[in-house]
Amino acid sequence: METMISIKPLLAVLVSLLITPILVSSRAPNVREAWTFVAAVAKFLIVLSMLPTIMKGTEIVYTVAEFLPGAAIKFRVDALGMLFALVSSSLWIITSAYSIGYMRGLKEHSQTRYFVFFAFALSATVGVAFSANLLTMYLFYEMLSLATYPLVTHHQDHEARSSGRKYLLYIVGTSIGLALPAMLISYNLAGTLEFGKQGFLAGTASKPLIGLLLFMFLFGFAKAAIMPFHSWLPAAMVAPTPVSALLHAVAVVKVGVFSVVRVLTGVFGTDLLFSLDFGPVILLVASATILIGSFIALSQDGLKRLLAYSTIAQLSYIVLGVGLLSPKGITGGMVHIAMHAFGKITLFFCAGAIFVATGKKNISEMVGIGRRMPVTMAAFFIASLSIIGMPPCGGFVSKWYLVLGSLEAHQMPILYVLLFSSLLNAAYFMPIVYRAFFCRPEEAMFENTVQEAPPFCVVPLVITAVISVILLFYPQPFFNLASMMVQQITGT
Amino acid sequence: MSQQYPALLVIVPLLSALVISAAGWINKRLCFPIAVAALGVAAYSSIGLLLRVLDEGAIVYRLGGWDPPMGIAYYVDHLNGLVLAVVSVVAFLNLIASKKSIELELPDKTAPFYALYVLQVTGLLGIVATGDAFNLYVLLEITALSGYAMLAMGKDRAQLSTLNYLYMGTIGACFYLLGVGYLYIVTGSLNMVDIANILPSLYESKAVLGAFIICLVGVWVKMAFFPLHAWLPNAYTHGPSAASSLIAPLVTKVMIYVMIRLILTVFTPEFAFNILAISKPIVWLACIAIFMGAILALAERNLKKMLTYIIVAEVGYMVGGAWLGNRAGMTGAILHIVNDALMTLCAFLVVSNIAYKLKGYAFDDIKGLVRKMPFTMGALVIGALSIIGVPPTCGFFSKWYLISGAIQASQYAFMVALLFSSLVNVVLFFRVIEICYYEPFSDDGAHGHGPPSEPMAEAPLTMLVPLFIVAAGLVLVGIYTGDIVNKIIEFAIPQGIV
Numbered sequence: 001m002e003t004m005i006s007i008k009p010l011l012a013v014l015v016s017l018l019i020t021p022i023l024v025s026s027r028a029p030n031v032r033e034a035w036t037f038v039a040a041v042a043k044f045l046i047v048l049s050m051l052p053t054i055m056k057g058t059e060i061v062y063t064v065a066e067f068l069p070g071a072a073i074k075f076r077v078d079a080l081g082m083l084f085a086l087v088s089s090s091l092w093i094i095t096s097a098y099s100i101g102y103m104r105g106l107k108e109h110s111q112t113r114y115f116v117f118f119a120f121a122l123s124a125t126v127g128v129a130f131s132a133n134l135l136t137m138y139l140f141y142e143m144l145s146l147a148t149y150p151l152v153t154h155h156q157d158h159e160a161r162s163s164g165r166k167y168l169l170y171i172v173g174t175s176i177g178l179a180l181p182a183m184l185i186s187y188n189l190a191g192t193l194e195f196g197k198q199g200f201l202a203g204t205a206s207k208p209l210i211g212l213l214l215f216m217f218l219f220g221f222a223k224a225a226i227m228p229f230h231s232w233l234p235a236a237m238v239a240p241t242p243v244s245a246l247l248h249a250v251a252v253v254k255v256g257v258f259s260v261v262r263v264l265t266g267v268f269g270t271d272l273l274f275s276l277d278f279g280p281v282i283l284l285v286a287s288a289t290i291l292i293g294s295f296i297a298l299s300q301d302g303l304k305r306l307l308a309y310s311t312i313a314q315l316s317y318i319v320l321g322v323g324l325l326s327p328k329g330i331t332g333g334m335v336h337i338a339m340h341a342f343g344k345i346t347l348f349f350c351a352g353a354i355f356v357a358t359g360k361k362n363i364s365e366m367v368g369i370g371r372r373m374p375v376t377m378a379a380f381f382i383a384s385l386s387i388i389g390m391p392p393c394g395g396f397v398s399k400w401y402l403v404l405g406s407l408e409a410h411q412m413p414i415l416y417v418l419l420f421s422s423l424l425n426a427a428y429f430m431p432i433v434y435r436a437f438f439c440r441p442e443e444a445m446f447e448n449t450v451q452e453a454p455p456f457c458v459v460p461l462v463i464t465a466v467i468s469v470i471l472l473f474y475p476q477p478f479f480n481l482a483s484m485m486v487q488q489i490t491g492t
Numbered sequence: 493m494s495q496q497y498p499a500l501l502v503i504v505p506l507l508s509a510l511v512i513s514a515a516g517w518i519n520k521r522l523c524f525p526i527a528v529a530a531l532g533v534a535a536y537s538s539i540g541l542l543l544r545v546l547d548e549g550a551i552v553y554r555l556g557g558w559d560p561p562m563g564i565a566y567y568v569d570h571l572n573g574l575v576l577a578v579v580s581v582v583a584f585l586n587l588i589a590s591k592k593s594i595e596l597e598l599p600d601k602t603a604p605f606y607a608l609y610v611l612q613v614t615g616l617l618g619i620v621a622t623g624d625a626f627n628l629y630v631l632l633e634i635t636a637l638s639g640y641a642m643l644a645m646g647k648d649r650a651q652l653s654t655l656n657y658l659y660m661g662t663i664g665a666c667f668y669l670l671g672v673g674y675l676y677i678v679t680g681s682l683n684m685v686d687i688a689n690i691l692p693s694l695y696e697s698k699a700v701l702g703a704f705i706i707c708l709v710g711v712w713v714k715m716a717f718f719p720l721h722a723w724l725p726n727a728y729t730h731g732p733s734a735a736s737s738l739i740a741p742l743v744t745k746v747m748i749y750v751m752i753r754l755i756l757t758v759f760t761p762e763f764a765f766n767i768l769a770i771s772k773p774i775v776w777l778a779c780i781a782i783f784m785g786a787i788l789a790l791a792e793r794n795l796k797k798m799l800t801y802i803i804v805a806e807v808g809y810m811v812g813g814a815w816l817g818n819r820a821g822m823t824g825a826i827l828h829i830v831n832d833a834l835m836t837l838c839a840f841l842v843v844s845n846i847a848y849k850l851k852g853y854a855f856d857d858i859k860g861l862v863r864k865m866p867f868t869m870g871a872l873v874i875g876a877l878s879i880i881g882v883p884p885t886c887g888f889f890s891k892w893y894l895i896s897g898a899i900q901a902s903q904y905a906f907m908v909a910l911l912f913s914s915l916v917n918v919v920l921f922f923r924v925i926e927i928c929y930y931e932p933f934s935d936d937g938a939h940g941h942g943p944p945s946e947p948m949a950e951a952p953l954t955m956l957v958p959l960f961i962v963a964a965g966l967v968l969v970g971i972y973t974g975d976i977v978n979k980i981i982e983f984a985i986p987q988g989i990v
Contacts, residue, residue, distance in 0.1 A: 066974050067977070138883065161926060161930050188900060
């Protein structure tokens with residue numbers, strides 16, 4: 001594996017951090033938002049500029065400070081990190097536009113604080129994506145937990161306060177209580193924390209200890225919302241919708257699963273997990289989360305809470321894909337990071353647009369809303385198809401690979417889990433869409449005139465919905481990155 | 493000039509203390525510049541000294557040219573070179589930050605306060621620099637007496653709680669003196685290196701064992717190691733802000749240094765860890781200290797007092813780390829002396845800013861702090877992250893070494909205690925942050941727009957700038973942990989400890 005030293009990964013992380021003083025000191029909101037855009041676009045371009053190098057099979061490395069051999073603050077951009085960074089940095093641009101529409105539409109308070117911590121959170125997200133070792137990943141993981149706390153609790157009322165407590169309790173509690181000691185034990189076993197293509201724990205410890213570490217890592221990154229450490233996610237829905245959209249469909253939760261995927265492939269290594277037969281354990285945990293999450297989603301009336309439970313289930317698809325330990329399964333899991341991101345962010349954008357335009361949060365109050373907000377609900381329909389995993393949307397690609405992976409790994413029960421879960425997804429999404437468009441006139445809760453949310457809200461959700469469709473026909477950017485990574489991991 | 497650094501370190505502040513009290517008779521405004529100059533010289537020479545030690549190795553300085561064991565020698569190696577630099581820099585920064593607060597809280601006592609302040613720093617620097625066991629006792633008393641006087645200037649129950657401190661501190665010092673007496677009887681020497689050379693043939697002696705245990709207990713009293721901590725919380729809470737923010741970061745840390753010096757130099761690690769089988773029980777005691785410190789802190793409804801209990805827990809970190817008996821643990825303990833001094837300073841400077849602007853530092857008084865004092869609050873958050881142990885702040889890295897040491901020594905209880913304390917610190921500080929951030933509540937409507945906006949009432953720049961320097965230092969020290977460990981601490985620990 002060729003490597004090349006470049007400061008670009010550090011720049012990609014810092015660019016959003018460096019503009020925070022400007023954001024704080026800007027007097028005019030327009031200037032402030034302009035800087036947010038500058039940073040978002042700059043970040044995306046820096047990430048993008050590394051893409052050709054990565055596609056050639058070269059990795060980009062940059063060490064900031066080494067404090068112990070094998071444990072440094074160090075960046076390494078590989079295919080998987082690139083995939084995740086591309087998704088999150090491109091969606092930040094769109095979300096920034098949406099935030100303007102949403103926050104101004106609702107005349108929210110403390111918008112400066114909001115944009116500042118958003119920028120912090122994005123720095124941390126890209127930091128996690130480009131981490132070369134567990135220590136760096138842990139650093140940015142914690143930074144993200146803390147940067148998102150003021151976003152989750154934006155409203156500063158009693159509900160926000162108790163949700164914020166729950167959020168921190170789960171996220172920080174597990175990372176300090178489980179992930180941190182697991183990291184230290186790994187370091188003392190292996191003498192390094194550097195992610196390897198085949199992990200670094202192989203041959204260093206007995207099976208029970210490896211099992212214990214697996215348990216600690218799997219649940220220690222509670223941002224992945226694997227049950228039973230999932231209930232912070234619905235609670236965090238008290239946040240303003242753009243926060244839920246970017247952070248709780250893309251950045252925060254994906255950082256969680258990304259960390260889990262990284263640890264499974266880069267710390268344990270798929271060979272080790274396979275030889276010790278830990279694959280089924282991961283599959284069991286992930287399948288349980290998928291099914292239970294989907295069932296709970298069925299019974300939700302709050303649209304954002306429904307989306308939250310749907311997210312919990314979808315995140316475990318990614319863990320499930322890696323747990324299959326077969327090339328196609330892992331590819332499917334990694335591609336699902338991107339596919340789910342574009343689909344789910346669209347859904348959240350729609351929920352927010354509905355709230356801005358009508359003030360409604362509950363599904364039972366949205367009967368006939370398709371007549372009032374046809375564009376929004378059309379986007380909602382497309383995005384829910386993507387989550388269900390049906391053509392013509394990108395979600396189909398990842399689900400297809402997950403199905404192939406389960407066949408390849410001879411895990412027939414997983415195949416049924418996937419199919420059954422798709423049915424459940426359809427069962428909780430389709431009635432919303434159906435009742436939005438096809439209800440009897442006397443049931444309709446809205447008048448027949450078209451009245452959408454402000455353009456800053458609607459345009460972003462149309463863009464992400466369109467991208468969701470495009471990703472079916474042109475999944476190459478993410479797909480190639482994922483298969484490159486899988487090649488390196490499995491050596492096939 | 494640079495040859496004289498060890499003497500300058502102590503002599504300049506000592507003489508300045510006298511000059512300050514004299515200058516106070518003439519004009520009170522002269523005192524502050526003299527104190528700044530004295531501590532500036534001390535800080536400059538301590539950093540120069542550290543750089544020299546890094547270059548040349550340990551330095552022995554004979555006061556007045558008298559040879560040990562008769563004369564007093566100052567012995568500066570990597571270990572105390574580092575601690576000297578930390579002590580002098582912390583004292584200097586705190587002095588700058590405290591000017592306004594001293595003038596507000598003690599308007600008619602500024603001159604004696606500055607004199608005592610400089611005297612206290614003299615004592616601390618002397619304790620760290622000296623290579624003479626008895627001289628250490630003398631300086632210990634200088635430190636303690638000036639500390640009592642400063643803390644007793646506080647309001648409310650300051651005098652009572654300082655009296656309590658005085659009783660306990662005197663008992664601790666007596667224990668230490670008694671131990672040194674035994675050592676002197678057995679070895680006929682007071683020079684630390686000299687004692688260390690004579691002792692190996694006497695390891696079986698009950699007197700040596702007694703001397704070690706008695707010294708250790710004396711030092712524990714002075715560092716407030718649970719359950720000998722009872723004097724600390726009240727004394728530190730009721731003292732004037734400037735005194736608390738000097739004494740809280742430094743005194744306990746310097747006493748940890750003394751304990752490590754006793755282990756590493758005077759009695760040698762061989763004796764402390766191998767011949768005496770007391771490592772395990774002491775690590776258990778440290779675990780209890782950490783648990784109890786954390787739990788007692790949880791019960792407090794007052795920011796400053798909460799911080800004092802956190803100090804009790806942090807003392808447990810360092811005692812436990814030092815007694816793990818391995819390199820990682822010892823590295824963690826020494827690194828934590830540096831880190832804890834900085835983060836305690838950060839937290840206490842925040843408290844003095846709050847005391848300067850608001851009615852008090854009880855939880856009820858700091859509602860809405862985010863809006864009134866956003867910069868102070870920002871520094872508090874950084875300090876809190878370091879105390880919790882979030883990378884890249886320095887607190888994470890010392891915790892890293894301590895936990896590594898616990899794993900290597902198979903002392904899992906210590907690891908659990910450290911993690912428990914981190915989690916409790918999360919609760920403690922986010923409770924404070926919640927109060928500063930959410931309260932007072934404005935409305936309970938479906939769509940809250942947060943508490944009412946309040947005009948900003950930030951502390952003056954002379955208080956804020958040092959605070960920012962310390963807060964930035966927490967991150968910088970964290971990032972440069974590798975250098976500090978590889979270039980300094982690595983040489984401070986004898987090769988025998990692996």
